[in-house]
Amino acid sequence: MVVERAVALDAGRLRRTYLAPPRNLACALTAARDGRALTPYAAGAPVFWKSQEANMNEQAAGHVLARFEFPVEAGKVAEFAAAGRTPHPLFTNREAALGAGLRACIAPVTYPSTFVFHIGADAAVLELMKQLKMNPARSVHGEVQFHSHQPIHVGEQLQATLVVASDEVRTSANGVTRRFVGLNLLLHNQDGVLVSTTENTFIETLSHD
Numbered sequence: 001m002v003v004e005r006a007v008a009l010d011a012g013r014l015r016r017t018y019l020a021p022p023r024n025l026a027c028a029l030t031a032a033r034d035g036r037a038l039t040p041y042a043a044g045a046p047v048f049w050k051s052q053e054a055n056m057n058e059q060a061a062g063h064v065l066a067r068f069e070f071p072v073e074a075g076k077v078a079e080f081a082a083a084g085r086t087p088h089p090l091f092t093n094r095e096a097a098l099g100a101g102l103r104a105c106i107a108p109v110t111y112p113s114t115f116v117f118h119i120g121a122d123a124a125v126l127e128l129m130k131q132l133k134m135n136p137a138r139s140v141h142g143e144v145q146f147h148s149h150q151p152i153h154v155g156e157q158l159q160a161t162l163v164v165a166s167d168e169v170r171t172s173a174n175g176v177t178r179r180f181v182g183l184n185l186l187l188h189n190q191d192g193v194l195v196s197t198t199e200n201t202f203i204e205t206l207s208h209d
Contacts, residue, residue, distance in 0.1 A: 063164040070158040106151040139204040
């Protein structure tokens, strides 16, 4: 398929799937659909949310951290493709995209990584860590995986949901205790169809014997 070959150019060694969401996303998809009781995180900043229970340590999977709009603009897609050295015509040339049977240019599979610029906070990652009660000085971004379920088209106004997928503490054989928090970014198109999932893992070192 022409689209899959083009999208694969920017994926590199990243794992992806076109057929179904990853199995561990069931709880995240449920949270995105059910509209559970939420309250604003801060006055004047309705993008971030916290549950009414507000137990932010080792949160239950499915906790919604944020909902926001994710516009897909032609200029930004072109800049991202150029920065990633993936200047395929389907990313930047509308005529080529139409000729391939698409309704518009498409975004690289890794384009959802730009979500931090749309989330509505000056320091989005630090704000997320604050909600998660993670210490930024002792935390790192451990892993990211991109899953493309359908091509993301230029001109779409996607609806984004950032969900806690997992939150657990592990102690290694040498006595180091770390907290692993999985955050999933779910992007739905205007028809409510899931088009992309990004799985992020953040790691905080809690103690060292």
